[in-house]
Amino acid sequence: MKATTKELFGIDDIPLKWEVEEILDSDDYIFDESLFKDFLAWWTASKFGEPLNLIGPTGCGKTSFVQEFAKRIGYSLYTVSCHGDMEVPELLGNYILKDGDTTFQYGPVVRAMREGAILLLDEYDLLNPGTASGLNGVLEGRSIFLPETGERIEPDPGFKVVLTSNTAGSGDLSGNYAGTQVQNKATLDRVWPLQVDYKIENEKSLVAKLTNLPSSHHEKFFDIVETIRGKGEHDGYTFSTRVLLRYANMIVMFAKKEQQGLCPFHYAIDRAWAFSLDNENRAVVHDLLQRILGHDEKLY
8 A cells, every 4th residue: 555654654745655564553653854854865865885874872763763664664674783792794694503403594684685674783883893894895785795605695676774873983082882983984984974863842742642741840841851961961971862751751650759758850860860870960960950940849
């Protein structure tokens, strides 16, 4: 069946129809229009050798965007959680012991190439630069040779590669993303970079849909969020969308703490996130909350 972009993604003014088996109804995800249009430009214009690199802070929706996009159009997706010890055979394939016999198991890169799927290399900037460079042929859409089997793998025309990263491949100067590595410039030259950030308007809609936080408190809640994020840019911490939703739910979860003389906003911020900070930054966060809430803020 044919579906409009509005029906699939909730985005107007894009006269494009998609061939899908069904239209999925998902109220728990909101596509950012600006990001969607940039992504769609890449999706429709890119060829084999043009992967996309979604760059942005932790928890801003890079991975979920790709997952939701693939799900809505029924596109196969292989997700690889990258790490510093990962080597090329783990991605392309290697021999494993199965039922007492040694057999070759194809890796996610090869399977995605063959099926014409999306290959999502999540947290790509955690990869050792040598491993990343070993994938340059894949990023360019070239065939790859598997010496273990003597096969040459040709990419299906539908094969796409998307990377996600917290840095732009130049390493981490903020201290927020331990383990990220400086990537080879020749590798980075092969991809489309696209910046992703927190979208406060989308987050407001998510809080309204997915939490029971009273609407009368939404304004101060988002004052807290934006103030913490502004402070975190200088002090080296982040406050992601996933933390934001956890915090909103915990405020309601701990509403009865008011009966014990405790403020649910303060109590919940520790358990949702602030206990992961050092004592100095945690104290600063509580001071920020106090300035925004005042002394008499009640949840109900």
